[in-house]
Amino acid sequence: MAVKSVALVAHDNKKEELVQWVTDNNTRFSPLKLYATGTTGRLLGERLKRDDINVLLSGPLGGDQQIGAMIAEGKIDLLVFFWDPLEPQPHDPDIKALLRIAALWNIPVASNRATAEFILTSAYMTDDKHSPQRPDFSYYTQRKI
Template sequence: MEKVMDAAKRIALIAHDQMKASLVAWCKKNHEALSHHILCGTGTTAKLIAEESGLPVRGYLSGPLGGDQQIGAKVAEGEIDMIIFLSDPLTAQPHDPDVKALLRIAQVYNIPIANNLATADFIISSPMFSSCYTYTRPDYVRGRS
């Protein structure tokens, strides 16, 4: 099934504790580009980005309390177009199954997900970031992907 992402993307912003400062700095650096989109994020990350960058960010629960799962549900419902998730590859996370589930759901629904700053930079600098984009949303119910 084809789906069109509007020019204004719905972007989830998530970061593990050791990566929050990096994501906040990235959001500040990319304030102008991000200001044209609808932003959400998990718990403390959303709050920090909003406070330190001035960008409006809708906050969900923190990751360990179900925020990753809330974001995943919004992806499945077609309400999130992309995810910037700076995960900490060097620290074990107590909610690792939730993190893996979120990564899986982004893959299942064919939405862009950045797990590091380099990928986030590639996404935000793409001409598709600011324009409409038609992509295929797999129809697993009917067996078409």
């Protein structure tokens, strides 16, 4: 079975919610390959007692952009990003860029626990034959300039 790669990101006020949700669903998460921004990844590793989480840079230090680059390269199947709707973030352009690139490359994105639950329990999570269609941007890359 192809192992799905999941990127996990949460802003400070949402970190406990994300870590608790992942812990509550540990059985579903254990076969998945996990990537996370720096602080989110550290907290997840401590709580889940997993030392195989791929911890990237902290979001404001470039971690969001690292995940965005992985999405563009087709290396991430699902983005779970509990962003904070109540607090401005210093790296807002990076957050927008990450959400944009996820929309562009047609990967599923969960921004809250309710959506994350729907996705995690979807039959597609364990269906090898299904993967979202990767968009064809040849009309753009081949355009006449």
